[in-house]
Amino acid sequence: MRRIQLALLLGTALLATNAHAQSKPLDGVIDIHVHAAPDSTARSIDAIDLAKLAQSRGMRALVLKNHYEPTASDAYYVHKVVPGIQVFGGIDLNLSVGGMNPVAVEKMALTTGSLGKFVWMATFDTRAYVLASKVDRPYVAVSRNGELLPETKAVIAMIKKYDLVMATGHNSAEDDLLLIQEARKQSITHIVVTHAMLSPTFMTVPQMQQAATLGAYIEFVYNGLVGSKQFDFADYAKAIRAVGPEHCILSSDMGQPSNPLHPDALVLFFDGLKKQGLTQSDIDQMSKVNPAHLLGLQ
Helix, strand or coil, rough: CCHHHHHHHHHHHHHHHHHHHHCCCCCCCEEECCCCCCCCCCCCCHHHHHHHHHHHHCCCCCEECCCCCCCHHHHHHHHHHCCCCCEEEEEEHHHHHCCCCHHHHHHCCCCCCCEEEEECCCHHHHHHHHHCCCCCCCCCCCCCCCCCCHHHHHHHHHHHCCCCCCCCCCCCHHHHHHHHHHHHHHHCEEEEECCCCCCCCCHHHHHHHHHHHHCCCEEHHHHCCCCCCCCCCHHHHHHHHHHHHHHHHCCECCCCCCCCCCHHHHHHHHHHHHHCCCCCCHHHHHHHHHHHHHHCCC
């Protein structure tokens, strides 16, 4: 009898353990928008500790983003220290790296480990961001009079050469569409519109639909729901339904000291969207399947 009771207890414990393992909300999730130390801006956690935390929560991959420094080297070191999770980096084409600088893109792509995957077409130094901030300072232009500049096309050619991801950054919606059209012209298939709804881009639903038709993924980030709170879950859910989950990616864009850590933010993000009627299948499509395709992961 005691053996039977023990077996029942062990069986119950195993079932509970398996249920807990199966219920991990972040199993297989990929976050393509991660801010972490080291950085010239204060961050809530460093890249190594974040990778350990994400790995413990079952996440599959992270993409490290720094507005002013390439992160391919960071990804290489994190990979050496934290097994069991994939970590990638990239370059953000702000003034600190020379703006629309194809040489900087190439050097990032050639960094040891070949973990530099993303090219953000500038963020805090774009014309749209500088105009929105109403500060008179230099900016990185991607276009003039409705046409992409030669240096922008050269950057896009370098993205194609090394099979990188083109992320639109903090440009205007109009410039985003020009970038996507040129990327498609140059046969680039890995494209994402960086938090399309947020300032200073403010893409409309028809513009997001147009970008998706051209083959771009539309990114939605938890950061847009905290702090200044530009939108709410209902706004996001409405846009996602209009564009289609098959064309969308969910990211944290976390790392700010006052905000939740990235995995916790993603859990809150997913729960909030499910309360708006999006299904677990929708969440999986946008947080696992689509980012894996964007990164070329099997």
